[in-house]
Amino acid sequence: MALFLVYALTLLSTGSGCHHRICDCSHRILLCQESQVTEIPSDLPRNAIELRFVLTKIQVIPAGAFSGFGDLEKIEISQNDVLEEIEANVFSSLPQLYEIRIEKANKLLYINPEAFQNLPKLRYLLISNTGIKHLPAVHKIQSLQKVLLDIQDNINIRIVKENSFMGLSFESIILWLNKNGIQEIHNCAFNGTQLDELNLSDNNHLEELPNDVFRGASGPVILDISRTGIHALPSYGLENIKKLRARSTYNLKKLPSLEKLVSLMEATLTYPSHCCAFTNWRRQM
Ligand SMILES: *[C@@H]1O[C@H](CO)[C@@H](O)[C@H](O)[C@H]1NC(C)=O
Numbered sequence: 145m146a147l148f149l150v151y152a153l154t155l156l157s158t159g160s161g162c163h164h165r166i167c168d169c170s171h172r173i174l175l176c177q178e179s180q181v182t183e184i185p186s187d188l189p190r191n192a193i194e195l196r197f198v199l200t201k202i203q204v205i206p207a208g209a210f211s212g213f214g215d216l217e218k219i220e221i222s223q224n225d226v227l228e229e230i231e232a233n234v235f236s237s238l239p240q241l242y243e244i245r246i247e248k249a250n251k252l253l254y255i256n257p258e259a260f261q262n263l264p265k266l267r268y269l270l271i272s273n274t275g276i277k278h279l280p281a282v283h284k285i286q287s288l289q290k291v292l293l294d295i296q297d298n299i300n301i302r303i304v305k306e307n308s309f310m311g312l313s314f315e316s317i318i319l320w321l322n323k324n325g326i327q328e329i330h331n332c333a334f335n336g337t338q339l340d341e342l343n344l345s346d347n348n349h350l351e352e353l354p355n356d357v358f359r360g361a362s363g364p365v366i367l368d369i370s371r372t373g374i375h376a377l378p379s380y381g382l383e384n385i386k387k388l389r390a391r392s393t394y395n396l397k398k399l400p401s402l403e404k405l406v407s408l409m410e411a412t413l414t415y416p417s418h419c420c421a422f423t424n425w426r427r428q429m
């Protein structure tokens with residue numbers, strides 16, 4: 145009986161039609177792990193729907209590494225302490241890809257600006273705990289879906305320049321930019337986006353949101369500036385904010401005139417006097 149079971153299991157695992165010399169494969173999900181994996185194997189089955197590289201020692205993800213994976217839906221590259229570079233055209237023209245996770249790769253310093261291109265189904269892009277110095281260039285992604293861009297714990301990202309998220313999606317976007325080293329956000333940073341949510345919490349050295357920072361964007365609808373050094377909200381582009389959170393934002397001593405926050409429904413602020421200003425204003429309505 146036991147023997148039969150082993151035999152049946154073996155049949156099942158080979159029977160799923162996928163087998164690979166170094167990576168584990170089942171139901172078209174490939175898991176390549178541990179230090180024996182030092183490059184992306186060139187013979188991964190092209191019908192894979194998920195590729196996971198965990199605890200590998202791959203130094204560079206070369207151009208075209210994932211080309212031809214027409215069914216691929218998810219890619220994860222995580223816990224790689226030798227990864228340094230992601231070249232151009234790595235996440236490129238993958239018609240079914242909806243999730244990319246790159247995390248715990250603290251030697252990763254460089255992602256080529258052409259790395260992400262033409263990903264019509266993309267919904268989630270995570271880059272967390274890396275050493276990259278710039279936000280990834282997302283303008284060629286052109287997703288047709290709502291996208292959550294989750295860029296957290298990258299302490300070398302200091303600046304958010306104008307038009308940084310233009311072209312990420314034709315739909316609305318959510319930006320989680322918490323706990324990076326962001327010190328400066330330029331005017332028109334969110335130009336060309338429908339910004340549902342902007343979370344900037346725990347960028348401790350961020351002191352200013354310039355007046356035209358939201359110029360050219362619709363939104364944000366939700367804004368979180370908790371545990372930043374921000375001392376004033378911008379004077380333009382607050383009219384869509386429904387939820388404002390500024391916990392332990394000790395420099396924010398003054399709020400803009402409340403007529404600018406016409407959509408506000410919920411506010412969590414640092415100083416109790418602020419919340420009363422809101423309450424009074426509501427009572428007057
Ligand atoms: C903002 O985006 C528009 C196109 O949507 C563009 O014409 C304009 O130059 C952009 N502004 C800046 C400051 O780059």
Ligand SMILES: *[C@@H]1O[C@H](CO)[C@@H](O)[C@H](O)[C@H]1NC(C)=O
Pocket residue numbers: 322343344345366367368389
């Ligand atoms: C912003 O991110 C922090 C950290 O992940 C989270 O605790 C907080 O709830 C988020 N803010 C909002 C308004 O969702």
